[in-house]
Amino acid sequence: MEREDYFFGPEQDDESDKVYALVIYDITNDKKRRKFAKLLQGYGYRIQMSGFEINVSRSKFDRLIREIPRFCSEEDSIRVYKINSKSGVMKWEEDRSVEQEDVILI
Numbered sequence: 475m476e477r478e479d480y481f482f483g484p485e486q487d488d489e490s491d492k493v494y495a496l497v498i499y500d501i502t503n504d505k506k507r508r509k510f511a512k513l514l515q516g517y518g519y520r521i522q523m524s525g526f527e528i529n530v531s532r533s534k535f536d537r538l539i540r541e542i543p544r545f546c547s548e549e550d551s552i553r554v555y556k557i558n559s560k561s562g563v564m565k566w567e568e569d570r571s572v573e574q575e576d577v578i579l580i
Contacts, residue, residue, distance in 0.1 A: 493535040496555040498525045501545060510545040510552075513538075 497514055501507035501524075511520070517538050518528030528535070539554065546552045 491532050492529060493532055494527075494529045494557045495535065496521075496525065496527055496557065497538075497552070498522075498555075499545075499550070499552040500524060501550045501552070503547070503550075506545055506547075506550075513541060513545075 497518075499507070499510060501510055507524075511526075514520070514526040514528070517530055517534065518526045521527050528538070530538070535556075542552055542554070
């Protein structure tokens with residue numbers, strides 16, 4: 475077991491510009507599920523087949539929240555767990571995280 479501390483700085487609180495969240499989903503339509511996963515890849519990285527961790531600016535998080543409803547029908551379920559910056563995460567797995575680089579397209 476590994477414990478990760480997602481505290482974003484010594485004086486961070488709910489007014490922080492960074493949001494750490496877990497997005498999990500159960501979408502019945504394959505095409506819609508693939509499109510949703512592709513959308514989430516722009517915000518974070520996949521930790522399980524239907525789960526993504528995201529660590530983004532508050533404005534990018536708000537944009538994601540506005541986009542989610544178009545992927546959810548009555549038979550679907552999408553949950554976003556916003557994790558308090560002072561919380562920790564315990565995990566039992568190999569570290570599969572990929573260091574994200576800034577990408578500049580010309």
